[in-house]
Amino acid sequence: MDTKTTEKTAASKTDEVAEGTSTEAAGAAEAAAEAGATPAAVAAETVAAAGSTAAPAAEDDATDLLDEQDEQAEQDEQDEQDDVAPDELEAASSPEGTGIGAGAAAIVSAALSAVALTGTWTGKVVAERETLIGQIKTSAGGSPAQQINEIYGDAWHSTALVNGVFALLALVVAVLVLTLPRRPAWVRAVAVAGAVLGGLGLLLSVGTYFDLFLSLPTTGS
Template structure:
């Protein structure tokens, strides 16, 4: 194998594989191996060409910042739907205030429970359900797009699953399936 010596340069130096390295300093006397050039090719090139043909036949994965961002938004909306939102809390407080105003002149204990607590409970479930539904819709759109990278699909699936869980919990809470409102004693 022949070796070459190069002069020290601050501009551009070539690596043995032919790539250029800019702003690299190569010392005098550094030995760079010759890269064999075979015009006929070798077996490794044929295997590599077969791999490239398989990838081309499968179609390229379409990357895209938009789909990745949408998948992350879906996952974030799902977490928000499961944990609650500031908006849900404000809506619940509003419903509580309206219930207090409606029952201030009098009302049965059952009316007070329903107006003050029940409406706020259901409003919170409704707001969380809207966030969960948005998460599922965004995730479904990302998953419907063709040839997305695996990491984007994985995040979108996580958003869809968590959004679906949030939607089920919100519907169950709204319909009083998990816990019912307390009843007034007689």
């Protein structure tokens, strides 16, 4: 639409220049004829007048046309920038829009969930410490039930407690990632996996700590 309007404007200006040029050329021819010049001289005077008038006018028209085209291009570019949604601009310029932070958090959540299910070096150290404490307590004597509880029960419960802490951290991180806006699909998938595994690890840890799945062995009466 804008291109057609520009072409029509340029065409009208060209017509005006042509009319002005023809008028000035006719005036020059009449002046030469009144001075008694020959037909050849009259024709030469007419051509010279037309050329001298048309050249600056054509140059000015070309300059004006180029200026109008540049202004139209700038206006179109500005309109395109205005059409872009503010949310898209913020997402493109914001570090969160790239999904790096959310992706890293989702991977951390999945790793914590795996650790909670398989156990950690920290949990092993805590369990060995509880075993050693139980041995010290029962070294001077103690019933079999007390030995089982102090040496083995406390160690198992300590391991379940450590794993439960890791599972809870994994679940919290996964939920936080899922609440973030503008997260990529793969980030959501990893976060969901971390949340599911974290919830499963937390359930197993709670059940083990309270002896819901496996109870401590008992001695015969």
